[in-house]
Amino acid sequence: MKVCVIGSGLGGLLAACSFAKKGYKVDVYEKLPYPGGRFTNIDYKGYQLSTGALHMIPYSGNGPLGTMLKKLDADVEIVDSKPQVLFNIEGENLTIGEIAKVFPLRYKVGLLKLLAKLKLNEGDKESFAWWVKKQVNSELALKIADAFTGWSLSLDASEVSSKEVLKEIKNFYKYSGPGVPMGGCRGVTRALLEVLSAEGGKLHLKNSVEKIYGDKHAEGVIVEGEKKNYDLIVSNVGLKATASLAGELFPENYKKSIMNIKSSWGIKISVASDKPMLDFSGVLLTPYAERIHGINEVTNVSPVLAPQGKHLIMSHQILKPDRNVKLEIEKGLKDLKKLFPDFNKHCKILATQVHRKNWPVNRVPSGKVISPRTPLRNIVNVGDAIKPLGMIETDGIAGGVKEAINYVEREFS
Template sequence: MRKQLPAGKGSIALDAPAVHVSEASQQSAAFDVVVIGAGLGGLLSAAELLRRGKRVCVIERLPHCGGRFTAKTFQGVQVSTGAVHMVPFGSSGVLSRMLSRLNVPHRFFDADVFGSFHVHGKQYRSRGLLGVFKFLGLRQFFWFTRLGYLMFLHPVPPGELRLPFATWLARHIDVRRNPQLVAFFERISRFALSLELSQVSTAEVIETTKNMFSYGAPAIVEGGCGNLTQQLEQYIRNHSCELRLSCDVLQILQEDGRVIGVRVRNRASGEETQINAPLVVSDIGPRATNALLRGHRITQAEVLKSDDDVLSSTDRALTEAVGFKVHILSDVSLIPHRGIMYCLDTQRIAGMVQPTNSDPSLAPPGKHLLISHQVIQSNNIEEERALALADLHMLF
């Protein structure tokens, strides 16, 4: 049985009742829960389960925690591994409340705007959603408000909720006559979810937008994303979590259709062991998790591939969020606020942030750090990089 743990963003929980374990298996380590992946979702899941008194083992293939939510210091710059030093919904959001419940030290710098929008060669600053009138114009703004009515004030039929948002959008507006309006939704989806509108359901777009109204825009993490995962790592270590770094999970073990644990290999020694647990939480993505259930490991290169001829029918049904970032160090400030600049007239870049507006320590003194984000739309990384650089030259 699969279910989503509220504690771990992107985590997949595989639950099983107690089962008979062979004598050979009893010689292996046993826990209440095994967590695969020590990224933000895995660490949060482990921390919450430890708070509830569970015996937890966290397995991470890298020699450090954090995954896509940490950073490396390069010439005085905090270069993030995946995130842009931001968390969704800021200091009033679910993540902040969870960290407070765990007594994990943290500070989030809330955005001072809904965002800004680079379109028509200019940057339009918007404190709220109605500020999009500045660049949409009267006709497209009418359709913007019409969509808002259909999404939030009018019952959406269940059949439409299941539609890809791109399909739902095309049913209600002329997408060719409303390019900036389509780009508005498209860039937010790409930046926030690393997904195209064709890959996200109408229900998810509506729910995400409601959360934005309730909790506000994303916020910058004080000290960067690496500081937050370091605090979580310290928490789980202090609460007797067994943390196994530099270990590969080879397989999620099953018996009679139920999960019973994992098979693990130490990357340094090559030693393989079995870890028994009736609950496995995976924070490594849907395709990699599905592969482990079949006894197969997916490499990072395979995750980036999207060709139908290299994907199984099951893999094609699983949506993987894959993004690409560029870090820029500038002598002058290029984004005049603490929020996101969405780029509606670019080829690839969906949005940019300047996290040093909130925390100057993320870059050397007197410097400004900017981070762009885009969805990878092809298997050619060099082409994606070239298009990102072309966008940056156009923007600045």
């Protein structure tokens, strides 16, 4: 079977390698001059900035992505973060077990019940913010909830269901995490490209797919003006872009159903430091910051991501579509300087990256579960629009690719 993969982001490469491993003839078309999409590195003054993701894998090497990489024989080392997460509260970095000490006595019983229910409760359609408020009606508890969902989903706790978030938390207990891939995002991308090449797959850079053509079903794609026939088309460019490429092949009601889906936006600030600003490799969630939701310092695990003796710090914050980008960045920088009193002495801003519109954090917000299937049997979607319930970021992408592969095997067996 001949397979066309549109886009060489993480979802596209995982799908391409999986189908190549099955003996299919695979071509990957990427319009950019480099592979990886929002999951690779940019070398800037010796620092390995990321094009999208924060050089982390949510469920470490044990989750869906780590498992799929092992199955594909991709040579990637993923180092578990220890501790996994700390919370910066009133100037102290606390573990989840230490949080109770900063809550007033009247909230402690409710807080203990909440912590127990995180492992047991299934949640519902209500927002995670409302679910938290029902357990312990505390401003700090809501701020912690916002910090977690802001960092992991680029959503406020009021914008995502309790069912989604509680499933995510259960997955953290199940798989552990987060973890840092050695070499960052590019370490994963490079390993997948090696697998693709070894299995006979081909990557075509600076080759833009202009159209999916056919008569009632997809027969192939037009690339740089040339028709190419394929049995299966796997799209990693998002639901809307895929529908645009398919044109009249997709029914109008389907196209209308996806056009109103809003993406999740965010701002990432990358900082150089001449000393470690964090003393661990996990995530520091920042409930009391005005804008920033969390920070990591992956060079504590993978020092090759910065020049020798230097460190790379990355912060993440939500960007609301109606907010002024310049002002939001200024507020994020103000947060960093407040969190680290010696920031000006040891740190320097490398880049501020705004992820929105055609280059968002997530093309479909977490919690909105969409099938990889499309109206046409031989076109499937992968990528950050296709994430199973409770699977976030790159692990969600891997989970969606697995669903797409299972669907293809059922349909074409």
